[in-house]
Amino acid sequence: MKIGCIRWVDTFSVGLLLSVGLLLGVAATAQAKPAKVVLIGIDGVSLNVLEPLAKQGDTPNLQKLMQEGARGHLDSYWPTRTPQVWTSAVTGKLPCQHGVWDHLANTWPNPPEVRTAEKRRVTVRDRKSQALWNLLDKKGLRSLVVGWMVTWPAEKLEHGVIAAPVELMGDKRQTTIKGSFYRDAENLVEPASLWPRAEKLIVEPHDITALDMKPFVDIPPEGSPLYSLPMIEKYMYTYKWSLARARSVEKLTLGLLDDAKPDVVFSYFQCPDTMGHRFWIFKESQQYIEQRLKELNLPTKYAAELKKHFGESFAACYRDVDERVGRILEATRGPDTLVLVVSDHGFGHCERPHPFKDEPYGGVHLDEGVILAAGPGIAGNKMLEGASILDITPTILDFLGEPVAADMRGKVIEGLWEPATREGKKTATVPTYESSPQLECPRPDGFPPRKVPMRHSADQMDGRNPFE
8 A cells, every 4th residue: 555645634633762760750660560562653653754853863762663673654544534543553453343433423534324413522432343452351461551542431441551531522622633631531541440640640731831832832922923824823722732642641651550560551642643734834944834825825924933933843743752652661661572653644745735724734644654663573674564554453462472353454464573483373363352253344445435546655646635
C-alpha cells in the first residue's frame, strides 16, 4: 500500500534514554519487573518528518530505537479516522469487524447501515471485538492501558489497569475531538479504587502556564494583530490542551506502574496530529507561508511574524513526545522487552488550502504511519516493508507465545526478526477469540469508497478531493 495525502481527515484531531529522577512528581524509576511488551502509539507520525528531526538531534530516544531496531512505513486504513485505526491496532481487525468507524456514530465515515440519525459519541461499548488487553487478561497477563482511543468508559480487567480518556465533555475545555483526562469526569480508571490517586496525576489545560508553553510557542502579546487571523487565539488554548494531555498520559503511565505490574504497557500520545492540523505550515519558509496565506485570502504581511511565533511549534511537539517516550521506556523496558512505537497515519503537504475552515494552516494525513521496533532478535538499523496497522496485535500475541486468531486480518511481521531467531518457529492459531468467528466484512476497503490512487510521500497528491 502506498501513501498519499488525504483531504478528509480528523476535523479536530516522537540520543539516549536520559532522565532518571522526578518528572512532575512521578518517579521515573524502573518497575521491579520489566514489561514483556511496550506499545506506544503516537498519532500522526511519519518517517518523512521523523527522520529529519532525528538526524538533527531533536528526537534522540526515537533515533536510538531506529538505530538499534527496525523502522518502516506502516499501512493505515482509509480514511484514517483516529478511533477506527487505533482500534484496529489493538484488535488486528477492520472496522467492519470491530465496529468502530469514527468519533461520532452519525458522521460520514460510518457506513449507512450503521450510521445513526442522532449525534452520539462512540464509546468502548460500541467495540464488537475484544482488544488485546482483554485477550491477555484471560490468559493471566497483566496490562496497563493509558490514553488509548475508544477505551472510555474504562473496562474492568482481572489483571491490570486502564486509564481511559473521555471524548466530548461538552464544555470549552476540549477544543479537539480526541479524548483527554478531566478530574470531574466519571469512569476514567479501573479499578475504580485507584481513582483518588489517579485524579492527582491528571493535568488539565488551566494547569499549564505561560512558562510551560515557552518551549513550544512564542505566545503573541495581548493586542497582537495576529489574533485577527482565523483560529490563532483558539490555537493558543489548543496547545495548552495538548500539552496537558501529554503530561497526563506520562504521569498516569508512570504513576500506575506499581499497581498494574504490567506484562504489556499501552500508552497513546496525540500531539503530532493535533499540531499537524494547526501549525504545519509555520515550520516552512516565509515564502511558503505567504503563498498559503494568499491562497486563503489572508494578509501575507503577517508571514514573518507567524514564522517567528510558531515556527518551532511542530518540532517542539516531537521533542516533547520523544522525551516522554524515553522516560516511559526507562521505567518499563528490560533486555528482553519488545518495544513497538507506531502511528495511525503520517502527515504531509497538499498544494491547495486545507478544506476545513478550522484548520487553515494545517497539513494533511498521509496514508502510512510509522513503526519502530526494538527488542530481542530484532536486527539493528533495518528498514521494514509491508507492515500494516492490522499486524500489531498478531505480532504481539506471537511474541508472547500466544495464538493468533484466524479471523484477524493482520499477520505476524516476520521481517522484524533475524531469520535465525524465527527458524523452526511456527505461529500458533485459533479460529477466533470471540464467541463466533468474525469473518464477514462487507466494507474491507473502508468507507466512503476512495477514488484517488494512493501515492508515496515523495510523490504527494496535488490536493484533489479523494472522493471526486
